[in-house]
Amino acid sequence: MSHFTHPQFPEDFLRPDDRSPLEGIDESFVFDFDTYADELGPGQRWSRWEDLEALMRGPEPRPDWVVVSSGAVDTELGVLKTGKEADVFLVEREDPHTPGSAVIMAAKRYRDTDHRTFHRAAAYTEGRSMKRSRDERALTRKSTWGKQVAAGEWAISEWNALRRCWELGLPVPYPVQIDETELMMEWITVTVDGEVDTAPRVAQVRPDPAVVEGYYEQLRDALGTMVQAGIVHGDLSPYNTLAAGDRLVIIDLPQVVDLVGNPRGMDFLLRDCANMCAWFRSRGLQVDEHELFGELMAHAF
Structure with missing residues (x-):
């Protein structure tokens, strides 16, 4: 744990031999913070949760297991399954300063060359309309979310469907976040002989x-x-x-x-x-x- 003091106080003022480093300092200028590693290991990346717009995060109320810390680290665990348009990976997210916070999620990644040409796409998209006023507002503002909506990606279609189905109370994985062509969602599991595995x-x-x-x-x-x-x-x-x-x-x-x-x-x-x-x-x-x-x-x- 470290602490920070306002730079207007010179070091020789803060640290006379006969007084505490913080003595006489207005408490509004002092706060505690945790430091995180400067570098990550192989297969790791910083969580982008804090960088995402509200519409790119899962609906509220969120399950307790969702890790939203800005200091969380995502660690790639391997491929869960492959498909025609997308592959699914397992990713662990954990805040290093919060023991026991680790959660494993499924990350579905649409391939760049395929996510706009989903098989039988025309049959599925015919008659599809923009029903959410928030999507229309995002398009008007040309926000990050609006740009993704305008791209017409299949990742966006699945994200919207997952959010809507979750809000309807349907038995679908909880949608955690969408970032470009990657959807992070709840990993559905079963426990067999004490071991956790992907639900068949x-x-x-x-x-x-x-x-x-x-x-x-x-x-x-x-x-x-x-x-x-x-x-x-x-x-x-x-x-x-x-x-x-x-x-x-x-x-x-x-x-x-x-x-x-x-x-x-x-x-x-x-x-x-x-x-x-x-x-x-x-x-x-x-x-x-x-x-x-x-x-x-x-x-x-």
């Missing part, structure tokens, strides 16, 4: 019948909430839903579409229902995508 995709698990039924109820509730909000995942399948113990978590949201504004919105919804119902039937639960679709549409309007 639903397609990879064969849970007990009671868990399968629970997953279906969660899926139906989540789809119902999305439909009532006028949005559709658009690419939902057992490969972009995670089995976090008894909890179902939806991921990969860059292609979220407007149910009504997109001419194919209902087609995408039916396909989402079909993809998921096929998995549930393969696990012994007799469900029908058309019945689920009809139930959802009955609550959509």
